[in-house]
Amino acid sequence: MLKIIYENGGARETITYKSVADFMANQRLEVPDLEDYYKIDSVTLDDQPIQLKDKTIVGLYNKFDSEGQ
Numbered sequence: 506m507l508k509i510i511y512e513n514g515g516a517r518e519t520i521t522y523k524s525v526a527d528f529m530a531n532q533r534l535e536v537p538d539l540e541d542y543y544k545i546d547s548v549t550l551d552d553q554p555i556q557l558k559d560k561t562i563v564g565l566y567n568k569f570d571s572e573g574q
Contacts, residue, residue, distance in 0.1 A: 510546040511539065511562065517546060525550065525574045532566050541566075 507522040522528040531538050541563035548555045
């Protein structure tokens with residue numbers, strides 16, 4: 506499970522996806538769940554933290570995309 510804790514207009518929110526593939530597919534939609542610019546507080550995949558250089562939704566997307574996920 507992919508769990509993302511992010512900031513939306515000053516509020517801290519959490520969203521989960523069954524898999525990285527679900528997150529990637531959703532971000533490709535015309536109207537995705539998450540805006541590219543949202544800042545990420547933390548992200549875990551199967552309860553393991555993921556380190557990001559770019560702590561935004563687009564940064565997370567690009568990380569997975571570069572890994573071929």
